[in-house]
Amino acid sequence: MHAVKPLRAAAASALTAMSVVLLTAGPALADRNPLGPSEGADPGSGLSPAATIALFVFVPLAIIGAIATLVLLPGMVRGTRYRPAMGWDAPPVWFAGPLDPEAAVSTAQPGDVTRGGSSGSW
Amino acid sequence: MGAGSKAALPERTQQRIQAAIESCRRQNGLDVSVLVGDLLLDDLGQLREAAERLHAALGDDRSQSAVLVVVAPGQRRVEIVTGPKVRRRVPDRVCSLAVLSMTTAFSGGDLAGGIVDALRQFADAAGRREALPAYDEKSTELAVQGHH
Numbered sequence: 390m391h392a393v394k395p396l397r398a399a400a401a402s403a404l405t406a407m408s409v410v411l412l413t414a415g416p417a418l419a420d421r422n423p424l425g426p427s428e429g430a431d432p433g434s435g436l437s438p439a440a441t442i443a444l445f446v447f448v449p450l451a452i453i454g455a456i457a458t459l460v461l462l463p464g465m466v467r468g469t470r471y472r473p474a475m476g477w478d479a480p481p482v483w484f485a486g487p488l489d490p491e492a493a494v495s496t497a498q499p500g501d502v503t504r505g506g507s508s509g510s511w
Numbered sequence: 512m513g514a515g516s517k518a519a520l521p522e523r524t525q526q527r528i529q530a531a532i533e534s535c536r537r538q539n540g541l542d543v544s545v546l547v548g549d550l551l552l553d554d555l556g557q558l559r560e561a562a563e564r565l566h567a568a569l570g571d572d573r574s575q576s577a578v579l580v581v582v583a584p585g586q587r588r589v590e591i592v593t594g595p596k597v598r599r600r601v602p603d604r605v606c607s608l609a610v611l612s613m614t615t616a617f618s619g620g621d622l623a624g625g626i627v628d629a630l631r632q633f634a635d636a637a638g639r640r641e642a643l644p645a646y647d648e649k650s651t652e653l654a655v656q657g658h659h
Contacts, residue, residue: 470620471584472620473584473620476585477584477585478585479548481548481549482520482525483548484528484546486568487568493568494564499560499563499566499567500567502575502594504563504592505592505593505598505601505602506562506578506593507591507606507607507610508558508589508591509588509607510588510589511618
């Protein structure tokens with residue numbers, strides 16, 4: 390049931406997009422204006438179907454693509470980002486740690502030193 | 512899971528943490544160490560114990576006077592461990608406030624910002640002292656502790 394919904398939603402938006410394009414381009418594809426040119430109007434030769442499609446399909450697509458690129462590019466350049474819910478699989482990095490961390494950790498003796506500090510979770 | 516096959520702490524994040532550590536050493540004479548990564552534990556309740564062990568691993572001298580911050584992004588835990596000689600300069604109260612700013616920043620996805628903020632709070636609390644020499648081995652990737 391859940392797998393069907395995205396498909397349906399995609400089909401619905403595709404259908405809507407296609408009908409919007411066709412309805413918009415329809416008058417341009419018509420041979421002549423059924424109402425006739427209004428008085429004093431001097432209509433030009435009209436757009437060819439190729440020019441219509443270019444104007445109403447490819448130009449909007451180019452604009453959408455440009456905006457999408459501007460939105461997505463900074464995140465792609467910045468690389469992986471920490472998301473608390475997505476887990477973490479990067480290897481640990483120790484800043485200003487011991488020179489040989491593995492040996493130091495395996496031989497470390499916490500002893501009976503009283504250490505301070507604090508803990509937290511998020 | 513996670514964010515891809517070649518996941519690593521971003522270069523920019525590492526630079527900011529290193530710069531903050533250097534600033535603590537130079538301006539405040541405060542020895543701070545930061546570990547970012549999940550620890551291999553059977554139970555998250557052992558995290559404090561593990562963090563104190565890591566603090567001891569800093570060496571005999573440094574485990575007296577260093578502040579260790581352990582950030583486990585996958586386990587969503589943070590631990591601050593202070594040595595006995597530095598507890599007067601960085602009291603537990605300051606540590607708790609630093610933990611609070613870190614958890615706030617981390618839950619918003621800002622690792623570097625939280626850590627840098629915490630280090631700044633340590634520095635403010637610790638006041639100015641004679642500079643410590645720069646730490647030459649800036650960061651070490653640990654293989655032994657792997658990922659969780």
